[in-house]
Amino acid sequence: MRTLLPRLLALTLSAAFPLPAFAAQTYALVVGVDQYPNDVSLDGAVRDAEDVYASMSAAGFKVKKFTNAEARKDDLRKAWTDMVAEAVSGDTIIFTYAGHGAQMPELIAGDEADGLDEFLQLPGFDRNRYEETSKEIIVDNEMNAWFAEAEGKGVHVLFVSDSCFSGGMSRSIKGKSRLAPAVTVKLAPPSQEAVAGAALKEINFKQVTVLAASLESQPTPEVIIDGEPRGALSWSFARAVEGSADRDGNGIITRIELEDYIFSNVKNRSEALQVPNFMPQVARSESEVVVTLTRGIPAATGDTATTTNDAGTIPKTIKTVKELGWTGKIALQIDGEAARPTDAEGTGTPFRWDVATGTFYTPNGDVAAENVGADRIQPVVDKYVLLDFLKAMASQNPGTVSLAPVKDIYAAGQRLRFDAPPGRYPNMLVFNLANTGEVQFLDMQAAGTSSSEFKLTDVEIVKPFGADHLITIWTGEPVDAIGAVLSDKNVTAATLLQALLTRLDGKEASVAIQPLYTRETL
Incomplete structure (x- = not known):
């Protein structure tokens, strides 16, 4: 499977996030699409978005949510632009997407090692009417441009993509795959940004982390969690933001804490069908922070367990x-x-x-x-x-x-x-x-x-x-x-x-x- 991650593989990612102050703000853009009028619809992506939205709202994040027909590219772009404009250095923007992904012939000749660009497919896109609906996809080059805007202000970015771009499976799974049919003919770029963004592959992103649902060789199926079709990555990320990934209870989730939590729970909930993929593949440092839980973890009542960190013993429910x-x-x-x-x-x-x-x-x-x-x-x-x-x-x-x-x-x-x-x-x-x-x-x-x-x-x-x-x-x-x-x-x-x-x-x-x-x- 090939995701947006290979677009970032060429980047030199060596610097560590500075530890953010607890006053830093976290913004979130949450997208979930089940209803695709021009393609096979999904069953669990909107549940994913609602779940992630609820966990982020409870954590004190400033969240904007778009589901189904609300997920129009212009509106998503404006929401992103507004967040970047409001954010200051040290803040974080989290972008989560649950829905179809797909591939198309590279927009810029020689830009991709495999000759393919990847894109997030929004509900307004129709591959049979590309010229009319091409603005309803978000190409990997465009994502780089979005990330670069935040990077330029010293704003951290975490992109969580619960989608699929290629791959097959050996097991017989009846759940739907978050893989839309590929576009097979050479097409014009959907935006000037999609062209300009190709040059950004050489940027030394220092504050961008990408988390994809599966490795390149795997699909991203919808699986049954608590009786309902869901994305295993979205479900696990929502639990992480609720505080379960914050192992030492200090109100921040480091990259290493998130890795440990996500890898284990995606395996549990997908029955070992998926292995998530982080980019960069190795944490920039042991203390690299990817999520700040603005409200912290509330003091426990009743039966509690305690964990210890450098700051001492902190109660955790x-x-x-x-x-x-x-x-x-x-x-x-x-x-x-x-x-x-x-x-x-x-x-x-x-x-x-x-x-x-x-x-x-x-x-x-x-x-x-x-x-x-x-x-x-x-x-x-x-x-x-x-x-x-x-x-x-x-x-x-x-x-x-x-x-x-x-x-x-x-x-x-x-x-x-x-x-x-x-x-x-x-x-x-x-x-x-x-x-x-x-x-x-x-x-x-x-x-x-x-x-x-x-x-x-x-x-x-x-x-x-x-x-x-x-x-x-x-x-x-x-x-x-x-x-x-x-x-x-x-x-x-x-x-x-x-x-x-x-x-x-x-x-x-x-x-x-x-x-x-x-x-x-x-």
């Missing part, structure tokens, strides 16, 4: 999973005659169980388990109720694990390696939620000053196929009782859920989830 929207149920569509399992009366886009074939599908359309009969459906349902619980926990404090080689799906006979690095907490639990619903205990480390690395090497993919989820939990809370539950060879997902609810819900714990999708052949 840890919500319970129910406060985060967890219901303890999943939605399930049953195709065929069978009794409904318990905890399968949830709402939203459902899982699907084909009774005749025994195939169990995720809301995204993936095959999660095979040969699921009436005697096995309850453990599979219980697994996903537990997994939703763990995803809710991870949304507040995600951990990082890795699977190599990185693929969205693995075939029988392939070998892989799983690594869980040491956490910043002394206790660690590692287990697998198999596609059968079985809980497989892998490791427990307790009562140390810090956990040590856990590795699974040379693991071979074998039957049964479907979706496994490798789970790692790091915490300062005692884990012996949970370990005792896990070590019981007859442990079920429902029993483990009760142990985790009792011991860790509302407590400080970091959770990492590594989806592992398998098939007999690709």
